[in-house]
Amino acid sequence: xxxxxxxxxxxxxxxxxxxxxxxxxxxxxxxxxxxxxxxxxxxxxxxxxxxxxxxxxxxxxxxxxxxxxxxxxxxxxxxxxxxxxxxxxxxxxxxxxxxxxxxxxxxxxxxxxxxxxxxxxxxxxxxxxxxxxxxxxxxxxxxxxxxxxxxxxxxxxxxxxxxxxxxxxxxxxxxxxxxxxxxxxxxxxxxxxxxxxxxxxxxxxxxxxxxxxxxxxxxxxxxxxxxxxxxxxxxxxxxxxxxxxxxxxxxxxxxxxxxxxxxxxxxxxxxxxxxxxxxxxxxxxxxxxxxxxxxxxxxxxxxxxxxxxxxxxxxxxxxxxxxxxxxxxxxxxxxxxxxxxxxxxxxxxxxxxxxxxxxxxxxxxxxxxxxxxxxxxxxxxxxxxxxxxxxxxxxxxxxxxxxxxxxxxxxxxxxxxxxxxxxxxxxxxxxxxxxxxxxxxxxxxxxxxxxxxxxxxxxxxxxxxxxxxxxxxxxxxxxxxxxxxxxxxxxxxxxxxxxxxxxxxxxxxxxxxxxxxxxxxxxxxxxxxxxxxxxxxxxxxxxxxxxxxxxxxxxxxxxxxxxxxxxxxxxxxxxxxxxxxxxxxxxxxxxxxxxxxxxxxxxxxxxxxxxxxxxxxxxxxxxxxxxxxxxxxxxxxxxxxxxxxxxxxxxxxxxxxxxxxxxxxxxxxxxxxxxxxxxxxxxxxxxxxxxxxxxxxxxxxxxxxxxxxxxxxxxxxxxxxxxxxxxxxxxxxxxxxxxxxxxxxxxxxxxxxxxxxxxxxxxx
Amino acid sequence: xxxxxxxxxxxxxxxxxxxxxxxxxxxxxxxxxxxxxxxxxxxxxxxxxxxxxxxxxxxxxxxxxxxxxxxxxxxxxxxxxxxxxxxxxxxxxxxxxxxxxxxxxxxxxxxxxxxxxxxxxxxxxxxxxxxxxxxxxxxxxxxxxxxxxxxx
Numbered sequence: 001x002x003x004x005x006x007x008x009x010x011x012x013x014x015x016x017x018x019x020x021x022x023x024x025x026x027x028x029x030x031x032x033x034x035x036x037x038x039x040x041x042x043x044x045x046x047x048x049x050x051x052x053x054x055x056x057x058x059x060x061x062x063x064x065x066x067x068x069x070x071x072x073x074x075x076x077x078x079x080x081x082x083x084x085x086x087x088x089x090x091x092x093x094x095x096x097x098x099x100x101x102x103x104x105x106x107x108x109x110x111x112x113x114x115x116x117x118x119x120x121x122x123x124x125x126x127x128x129x130x131x132x133x134x135x136x137x138x139x140x141x142x143x144x145x146x147x148x149x150x151x152x153x154x155x156x157x158x159x160x161x162x163x164x165x166x167x168x169x170x171x172x173x174x175x176x177x178x179x180x181x182x183x184x185x186x187x188x189x190x191x192x193x194x195x196x197x198x199x200x201x202x203x204x205x206x207x208x209x210x211x212x213x214x215x216x217x218x219x220x221x222x223x224x225x226x227x228x229x230x231x232x233x234x235x236x237x238x239x240x241x242x243x244x245x246x247x248x249x250x251x252x253x254x255x256x257x258x259x260x261x262x263x264x265x266x267x268x269x270x271x272x273x274x275x276x277x278x279x280x281x282x283x284x285x286x287x288x289x290x291x292x293x294x295x296x297x298x299x300x301x302x303x304x305x306x307x308x309x310x311x312x313x314x315x316x317x318x319x320x321x322x323x324x325x326x327x328x329x330x331x332x333x334x335x336x337x338x339x340x341x342x343x344x345x346x347x348x349x350x351x352x353x354x355x356x357x358x359x360x361x362x363x364x365x366x367x368x369x370x371x372x373x374x375x376x377x378x379x380x381x382x383x384x385x386x387x388x389x390x391x392x393x394x395x396x397x398x399x400x401x402x403x404x405x406x407x408x409x410x411x412x413x414x415x416x417x418x419x420x421x422x423x424x425x426x427x428x429x430x431x432x433x434x435x436x437x438x439x440x441x442x443x444x445x446x447x448x449x450x451x452x453x454x455x456x457x458x459x460x461x462x463x464x465x466x467x468x469x470x471x472x473x474x475x476x477x478x479x480x481x482x483x484x485x486x487x488x489x490x491x492x493x494x495x496x497x498x499x500x501x502x503x504x505x506x507x508x509x510x511x512x513x514x515x516x517x518x519x520x521x522x523x524x525x526x527x528x529x530x531x532x533x534x535x536x537x538x539x540x541x542x543x544x545x546x547x548x549x550x551x552x553x554x555x556x557x558x559x560x561x562x563x564x565x566x567x568x569x570x571x572x573x574x575x576x577x578x579x580x581x582x583x584x585x586x587x588x589x590x591x592x593x594x595x596x597x598x599x600x601x602x603x604x605x606x607x608x609x610x611x612x613x614x615x616x617x618x619x620x621x622x623x624x625x626x627x628x629x630x631x632x633x634x635x636x637x638x639x640x641x642x643x644x645x646x647x648x649x650x651x652x653x654x655x656x657x658x659x660x661x662x663x664x665x666x667x668x669x670x671x672x673x674x675x676x677x678x679x680x681x682x683x684x685x686x687x688x689x690x691x692x693x694x695x696x697x698x699x700x701x702x703x704x705x706x707x708x709x710x711x712x713x714x715x716x717x718x719x720x721x722x723x724x725x726x727x728x729x730x731x732x733x734x735x736x737x738x739x740x741x742x743x744x745x746x747x748x749x750x751x752x753x754x755x756x757x758x759x760x761x762x763x764x
Numbered sequence: 765x766x767x768x769x770x771x772x773x774x775x776x777x778x779x780x781x782x783x784x785x786x787x788x789x790x791x792x793x794x795x796x797x798x799x800x801x802x803x804x805x806x807x808x809x810x811x812x813x814x815x816x817x818x819x820x821x822x823x824x825x826x827x828x829x830x831x832x833x834x835x836x837x838x839x840x841x842x843x844x845x846x847x848x849x850x851x852x853x854x855x856x857x858x859x860x861x862x863x864x865x866x867x868x869x870x871x872x873x874x875x876x877x878x879x880x881x882x883x884x885x886x887x888x889x890x891x892x893x894x895x896x897x898x899x900x901x902x903x904x905x906x907x908x909x910x911x912x913x914x915x916x
Contacts, residue, residue, distance in 0.1 A: 236865060236869060238796075238797020238838045242862075244800065278780065381861070428861065672899070675897075704892050
């Protein structure tokens with residue numbers, strides 16, 4: 001495979017990560033009214049007959065319903081339909097991957113609409129960026145991107161209802177109040193349900209979004225309360241929701257087998273033997289596009305059920321052409337990084353003040369080397385896509401984080417116009433960044449074009465481990481200086497990372513903005529060394545931050561100890577330093593020293609910072625700015641003689657602006673902290689000669705119930721800033737807080753992840 | 765042709781005897797609430813009850829099930845403890861992505877069937893085979909305790 005092809009894949013992912021990481025000013029407007037939506041919904045639903053059974057209703061038919069102007073439900077806009085019985089259907093435009101967006105989006109719209117939440121039904125919107133704008137879920141951006149748009153959708157629909165009532169009652173619309181899906185004119189005692197007004201309201205002109213007055217925080221009725229997930233009743237009763245649950249009449253099942261070493265190509269395979277196996281309908285090689293983010297070469301097996309396909313896959317023998325395949329080795333990377341760490345590159349990326357002078361005049365200097373491994377995403381729902389090539393249309397059901405971006409890529413792979421791809425969103429059994437890439441959807445499209453029936457491509461768990469877009473390993477050689485006043489004076493960092501194209505960092509392998517803004521040393525110098533890498537990398541929950549913050553905030557703790565000052569005091573001093581070169585120039589970056597100060601102080605306060613703990617116990621704290629959130633985390637623990645760690649308590653303090661769904665936000669804070677603990681303790685992908693060594697969960701010890709903390713206490717500083725996402729910020733600061741607590745308890749510094757490589761384990 | 769008893773109903777299936785129960789449920793009986801996660805009994809998302817005991821259906825061949833009664837997530841709400849557990853799950857807003865929760869609920873219900881008042885160690889032991897990638901364990905533990913409290 002040509003290097004350029006790796007580079008293209010990498011450029012795609014890097015652009016994607018940049019996009020999802022930068023939070024533009026909120027303000028996507030409702031650029032299209034409902035009439036356009038009718039047209040588009042009608043077009044996209046054309047030719048659909050079948051149903052992804054959701055609560056007994058055909059999924060496609062549900063959407064097509066919107067196209068019936070004479071139907072009972074009235075569409076106010078692309079997000080809201082109102083039925084005569086006052087049931088309000090709200091469409092969530094972005095994928096539900098466990099971040100709770102289907103609930104939060106509903107709450108935002110329903111609040112502005114003044115709807116009765118008890119009679120709101122949430123549905124998943126189909127993919128139509130022309131109507132909805134961005135429909136992705138990544139980088140904790142769904143809430144900040146959609147905040148204005150959703151509120152305008154709610155307020156716009158309410159304005160249409162109010163206009164009808166004002167006309168019918170011959171009163172001024174300003175005298176009409178709305179609450180729980182009922183409009184009231186207090187002076188005359190008249191009232192009407194939204195349902196009774198919907199037919200007329202749907203004929204009203206769609207208001208200009210700029211003309212709408214949105215609620216202020218004091219007016220919220222729904223935002224900020226606790227909600228049960230809107231799909232929870234279906235989740236707990238096992239109803240079909242996920243991509244893997246899609247079943248279509250006449251459907252067949254497929255597996256796809258790629259070279260275990262990324263980049264290998266199919267020379268030949270035992271086709272005759274495979275095709276003769278029980279339940280197997282067909283088997284064929286696929287050339288693919290040679291792009292990791294699309295379709296790499298492989299062998300498709302089509303069978304009458306998943307088990308037959310899996311059985312045949314076990315017997316598949318492929319002669320792989322390995323001439324261009326990966327020979328990457330993580331043990332070699334690790335050894336080489338250690339060797340090169342001391343060779344600070346000639347050309348720094350950042351160079352502020354005079355680092356050499358600071359080191360020469362310092363009261364103390366500290367040096368340390370940190371490293372962390374590759375990691376896999378492995379969400380519990382293995383990759384899958386159901387695709388049906390019929391009537392010149394590629395109809396697909398894809399559990400993905402980026403359906404809107406995936407659609408044109410699928411079209412390209414299938415060799416058809418994007419208008420000929422109909423992509424249905426399903427619930428997604430975990431994202432964590434893995435499903436920002438639509439490779440499995442592209443494979444399904446390539447396979448579906450050669451199969452006359454609807455086909456479900458099902459990856460095995462082993463496929464998922466072997467063909468991920470991994471969190472890259474990283475190696476940091478730090479040197480810091482403390483001045484005579486005990487302040488952070490210099491920060492030098494040699495970051496050893498990876499490149500796919502030989503020019504810039506591979507996806508997810510760049511030093512993040514978080515560190516650029518939050519390590520405010522008046523003298524600062526950073527440079528990087530990049531190792532060539534063939535294994536694809538990508539965005540893994542809180543890309544970059546998820547491991548770099550461990551290195552940086554652990555080293556900050558080392559520096560604070562050298563300074564002789566209290567860690568929290570040292571952090572607060574450092575974050576509030578006036579270093580003009582480190583103030584973000586990009587106005588969409590909302591990093592704020594005062595918000596950082598707020599979360600650090602509150603976390604220290606809630607954790608009882610400074611309290612005396614028994615011998616063998618320790619309290620550690622760290623903070624980060626990640627994905628527009630300001631976060632501090634604290635861990636209190638004890639460590640026994642066998643390096644068994646007993647977690648007493650975890651605290652997480654976040655400032656992400658106002659909270660939409662308090663229960664969901666607490667869940668994200670607890671879940672991300674648990675994920676971070678799990679990852680820091682045990683997760684590591686080893687690669688030898690291009691082969692991923694870990695093939696299933698038995699070799700990749702994701703945290704289990706007996707080791708889960710009994711309490712993780714989330715606190716929120718609900719500032720007046722616009723709300724930002726909760727999917728990622730509560731991850732990065734946990735690992736350094738854990739390491740700092742271990743140091744406090746034992747005096748042993750953790751400079752390497754995972755902790756199990758250092759002999760640590762969690763106590764039951 | 766094999767005859768299975770699933771959620772109180774008799775179901776005929778034309779599959780090889782060595783097919784794991786998981787794939788018979790999902791692909792041949794459209795009972796897709798039982799999930800595929802790892803195929804090697806490591807993650808627990810495929811947990812069902814056979815003769816009242818929690819089993820990983822990815823490892824149990826349909827031939828070995830025989831005439832024993834199978835209960836899946838689609839039927840567990842018809843049992844007293846299953847209904848209690850489902851309710852407790854919703855009250856505690858346990859699910860995040862939700863993919864593991866069918867298996868978690870099947871394990872939790874089997875625990876309460878065997879031990880109406882489990883302590884933390886009992887919960888650890890009963891739930892250790894069920895992975896949650898989202899990290900919902902704190903709420904799972906609380907939901908199990910809440911469901912148990914309603915049994916008392």
